[in-house]
Amino acid sequence: xxxxxxxxxxxxxxxxxxxxxxxxxxxxxxxxxxxxxxxxxxxxxxxxxxxxxxxxxxxxxxxxxxxxxxxxxxxxxxxxxxxxxxxxxxxxxxxxxxxxxxxxxxxxxxxxxxxxxxxxxxxxxxxxxxxxxxxxxxxxxxxxxxxxxxxxxxxxxxxxxxxxxxxxxxxxxxxxxxxxxxxxxxxxxxxxxxxxxxxxxxxxxxxxxxxxxxxxxxxxxxxxxxxxxxxxxxxxxxxxxxxxxxxxxxxxxxxxxxxxxxxxxxxxxxxxxxxxxxxxxxxxxxxxxxxxxxxxx
Amino acid sequence: xxxxxxxxxxxxxxxxxxxxxxxxxxxxxxxxxxxxxxxxxxxxxxxxxxxxxxxxxxxxxxxxxxxxxxxxxxxxxxxxxxxxxxxxxxxxxxxxxxxxxxxxxxxxxxxxxxxxxxxxxxxxxxxxxxxxxxxxxxxxxxxxxxxxxxxxxxxxxxxxxxxxxxxxxxxxxxxxxxxxxxxxxxxxxxxxxxxxxxxxxxxxxxxxxxxxxxxxxxxxxxxxxxxxxxxxxxxxxxxxxxxxxxxxxxxxxxxxxxxxxxxxxxxxxxxxxxxxxxxxxxxxxxxxxxxxxxxxxxxxxxxxxxxxxxxxxxxxxxxxxxxxxxxxxxxxxxxxxxxxxxxxxxxxxxxxxxxxxxxxxxxxxxxxxxxxxxxxxxxxxxxxxxxxxxxxxxxxxxxxxxxxxxxxxxxxxxxxxxxxxxxxxxxxxxxxxxxxxxxxxxxxxxxxxxxxxxxxxxxxxxxxxxxxxxxxxxxxxxxxxxxxxxxxxxxxxxxxxxxxxxxxxxxxxxxxxxxxxxxxxxxxxxxxxxxxxxxxxxxxxxxxxxxxxxxxxxxxxxxxxxxxxxxxxxxxxxxxxxxxxxxxxxxxxxxxxxxx
Numbered sequence: 043x044x045x046x047x048x049x050x051x052x053x054x055x056x057x058x059x060x061x062x063x064x065x066x067x068x069x070x071x072x073x074x075x076x077x078x079x080x081x082x083x084x085x086x087x088x089x090x091x092x093x094x095x096x097x098x099x100x101x102x103x104x105x106x107x108x109x110x111x112x113x114x115x116x117x118x119x120x121x122x123x124x125x126x127x128x129x130x131x132x133x134x135x136x137x138x139x140x141x142x143x144x145x146x147x148x149x150x151x152x153x154x155x156x157x158x159x160x161x162x163x164x165x166x167x168x169x170x171x172x173x174x175x176x177x178x179x180x181x182x183x184x185x186x187x188x189x190x191x192x193x194x195x196x197x198x199x200x201x202x203x204x205x206x207x208x209x210x211x212x213x214x215x216x217x218x219x220x221x222x223x224x225x226x227x228x229x230x231x232x233x234x235x236x237x238x239x240x241x242x243x244x245x246x247x248x249x250x251x252x253x254x255x256x257x258x259x260x261x262x263x264x265x266x267x268x269x270x271x272x273x274x275x276x277x278x279x280x281x282x283x284x285x286x287x288x289x290x291x292x293x294x295x296x297x298x299x300x301x302x303x304x305x306x307x308x309x310x311x312x313x314x315x316x317x318x319x320x321x322x323x324x325x326x327x328x329x330x331x332x333x334x335x336x337x338x339x
Numbered sequence: 340x341x342x343x344x345x346x347x348x349x350x351x352x353x354x355x356x357x358x359x360x361x362x363x364x365x366x367x368x369x370x371x372x373x374x375x376x377x378x379x380x381x382x383x384x385x386x387x388x389x390x391x392x393x394x395x396x397x398x399x400x401x402x403x404x405x406x407x408x409x410x411x412x413x414x415x416x417x418x419x420x421x422x423x424x425x426x427x428x429x430x431x432x433x434x435x436x437x438x439x440x441x442x443x444x445x446x447x448x449x450x451x452x453x454x455x456x457x458x459x460x461x462x463x464x465x466x467x468x469x470x471x472x473x474x475x476x477x478x479x480x481x482x483x484x485x486x487x488x489x490x491x492x493x494x495x496x497x498x499x500x501x502x503x504x505x506x507x508x509x510x511x512x513x514x515x516x517x518x519x520x521x522x523x524x525x526x527x528x529x530x531x532x533x534x535x536x537x538x539x540x541x542x543x544x545x546x547x548x549x550x551x552x553x554x555x556x557x558x559x560x561x562x563x564x565x566x567x568x569x570x571x572x573x574x575x576x577x578x579x580x581x582x583x584x585x586x587x588x589x590x591x592x593x594x595x596x597x598x599x600x601x602x603x604x605x606x607x608x609x610x611x612x613x614x615x616x617x618x619x620x621x622x623x624x625x626x627x628x629x630x631x632x633x634x635x636x637x638x639x640x641x642x643x644x645x646x647x648x649x650x651x652x653x654x655x656x657x658x659x660x661x662x663x664x665x666x667x668x669x670x671x672x673x674x675x676x677x678x679x680x681x682x683x684x685x686x687x688x689x690x691x692x693x694x695x696x697x698x699x700x701x702x703x704x705x706x707x708x709x710x711x712x713x714x715x716x717x718x719x720x721x722x723x724x725x726x727x728x729x730x731x732x733x734x735x736x737x738x739x740x741x742x743x744x745x746x747x748x749x750x751x752x753x754x755x756x757x758x759x760x761x762x763x764x765x766x767x768x769x770x771x772x773x774x775x776x777x778x779x780x781x782x783x784x785x786x787x788x789x790x791x792x793x794x795x796x797x798x799x800x801x802x803x804x805x806x807x808x809x810x811x812x813x814x815x816x817x818x819x820x821x822x823x824x825x826x827x828x829x830x831x832x833x834x835x836x837x838x839x840x841x842x843x844x845x846x847x848x849x850x851x852x853x854x855x856x857x858x859x860x861x862x863x864x865x866x867x868x869x870x871x872x873x874x875x876x877x878x879x880x881x882x883x884x885x886x887x888x889x890x891x892x893x894x895x896x897x898x899x900x901x902x903x904x905x906x907x908x909x910x911x912x913x914x915x916x917x918x919x920x921x922x923x924x925x926x927x928x929x930x931x932x933x934x935x
Contacts, residue, residue: 227378265374268378268380273379277371283386
């Protein structure tokens with residue numbers, strides 16, 4: 043896989059992606075689900091009622107207590123992993139560019155999801171949503187993923203709320219939504235995160251940042267070109283304005299992070315200048331969700 | 340503020356050009372560099388929150404632009420050399436002081452050098468909008484440069500510009516400048532570049548502007564230098580030099596007097612503040628002399644001698660004219676000795692017997708006849724005769740007087756100039772009967788013992804003293820009396836002429852004139868001598884000295900008056916300070932980042 047080199051894949055091979063039970067899907071998989079069905083993991087006993095499948099009566103308990111009780115098992119299901127990849131114009135900034143890091147992250151999430159038999163789907167978004175590509179279930183789907191990522195050129199403005207609405211409108215099943223973005227748009231994030239939370243998705247936001255976003259080094263008489271909209275603004279940039287700009291961006295990111303957390307999501311920040319393995323470890327780390335297989339992750 | 344050198348159209352063109360330049364520079368400076376950012380919204384929010392409250396950021400570029408424009412206009416004003424006072428466009432006639440005081444050194448620069456700079460500067464600007472002429476204000480005003488529009492003409496005219504050794508006739512120069520403007524028909528101004536004002540009471544039609552040069556300066560000068568023949572020592576001359584200090588400090592100098600290359604006097608002199616001192620030296624014997632007095636090694640406490648031209652003076656002692664004398668006597672050693680010391684008398688001796696056969700024609704070759712105890716025939720009508728002890732009947736000689744006592748002499752008469760006859764003894768003398776017009780040179784009571792008679796055709800002196808019976812012949816006064824009588828009778832003056840004044844002419848006629856430097860002067864008539872020194876006209880030497888013009892160096896009365904009349908610093912300085920302040924303000928506005 044060209045996007046992920048061998049070293050990264052070895053790191054990813056040790057990673058697992060934990061999904062909260064309520065965010066699992068319908069097929070059998072490796073994630074715990076809230077449903078009690080025909081799984082292998084014992085969950086509880088319950089009194090027998092007429093009509094129950096007699097094959098699940100715990101005869102050993104009946105022998106000890108003289109009452110018919112049924113054995114209930116947790117059903118292990120797979121999960122949908124929706125990877126929303128920001129392909130707006132602002133992702134072209136940074137060195138390496140934010141889109142390059144984001145593409146590797148998207149591929150990493152898809153790769154890990156594939157390995158744990160989840161259905162991962164990379165969905166590029168800008169101010170709208172393209173047609174949903176097919177989910178990746180196995181190694182045979184990786185070339186299609188590579189083509190998809192290669193075709194993701196950063197351009198256009200950001201409208202995250204509209205993208206989320208489009209995602210919901212297409213009947214996307216509940217799952218994990220990994221949003222890989224630089225969050226460098228002033229609006230739409232709170233609505234988008236709230237909507238995702240309301241849809242029952244587990245939200246994980248990977249903010250890919252670069253030094254220019256928070257602490258640019260240029261100054262002087264400048265004509266600023268908006269990488270997303272192409273808008274041009276003339277400014278005399280000096281130290282005071284740079285400080286003010288940094289404060290504005292920090293304030294915006296803090297608001298977006300709080301919106302994400304209110305929606306039950308996780309907020310992870312990475313920088314393009316960090317080593318890729320460190321980025322991967324940070325993105326796949328975090329709160330431990332016990333899996334159906336008993337893993338710590 | 341004066342923009343006299345520029346027409347309004349020129350000023351407008353310059354100002355417009357400057358404004359366009361500023362606008363271009365402003366636009367160039369305002370052209371930003373492109374910079375791609377993730378999202379400009381955050382930049383806009385930052386700019387909005389950092390906008391100054393007392394002045395809207397959007398206005399600041401215009402304020403900065405207007406300041407730049409004002410700076411440009413002030414630059415234009417500065418180029419125009421702003422000055423307080425009035426200015427006139429059109430013809431400018433520059434009166435350039437070429438007097439001796441312009442040679443004074445103020446600091447390290449001569450006044451004339453600074454004046455030439457001022458002239459060139461004004462001409463460079465004046466010719467941009469009008470014509471200019473230059474009048475040289477020397478001892479005699481003259482037009483140095485006729486009206487022209489080409490600054491190159493001035494360079495040619497000022498090449499080799501020299502000062503006169505005499506004072507400048509500024510008033511005459513200003514009048515000449517006024518006439519030039521009047522005849523040109525254009526409005527104009529007279530620009531006087533001088534170290535003194537033209538004084539009060541001079542009315543001109545054109546406006547006068549004085550550009551003063553020079554500051555107060557000290558100088559030690561030779562105020563007078565002359566030489567004269569010594570009346571008490573025939574053939575010798577005496578020099579006298581007068582020094583003056585035009586300084587409020589103690590001063591000293593080395594005074595040297597030379598006759599050509601021969602030193603006559605070399606001494607150290609001191610001068611009190613503002614004082615003067617005279618020195619004389621006598622006893623120099625020479626047929627002729629060309630004298631130069633010079634002050635060197637001048638030391639003024641806490642200052643320096645600013646002017647060199649007044650440290651030199653010249654004088655000449657011309658050679659005496661030869662006198663052909665016919666001495667008729669039977670023998671008189673005293674008289675012969677007195678004639679022998681006469682430096683320019685060519686004496687020829689003749690006996691009374693031979694003299695009786697001489698005719699007027701043969702005697703006309705002599706300048707003076709001296710007859711000792713010899714009668715003067717009536718037929719001889721020689722114009723110059725000196726008689727000693729004439730026989731009775733001559734000049735009304737009425738007979739001898741025994742032991743007369745000289746009671747009075749006519750010392751004011753040239754024939755007895757400097758002669759003192761106090762207490763002489765006279766054993767015997769002839770009394771003269773005077774005629775109307777006779778002057779009694781020596782009197783004994785009512786008797787005339789010596790008479791001088793001057794008619795239209797003759798000068799005659801008769802001494803009735805018997806030279807063999809008086810002690811006069813043994814006194815120093817005797818040869819002087821003979822000399823003076825001989826000079827008067829021959830109508831010859833041996834007094835030394837005073838040095839001539841600068842500005843006077845030399846008439847060369849067919850003779851060659853050599854200047855002070857020994858170079859021949861290619862002119863038959865020098866209308867006005869400008870430089871002091873000794874000029875040689877043929878065999879004659881004439882000294883032109885500037886010592887008579889010695890006086891305090893003008894400094895500055897006019898300059899001081901200009902300073903006191905301007906309570907403010909020069910306008911150019913004010914404009915420059917304003918420029919600096921505006922540039923700082925504009926820089927502060929721009930670099931505090933308030934432009935948006």
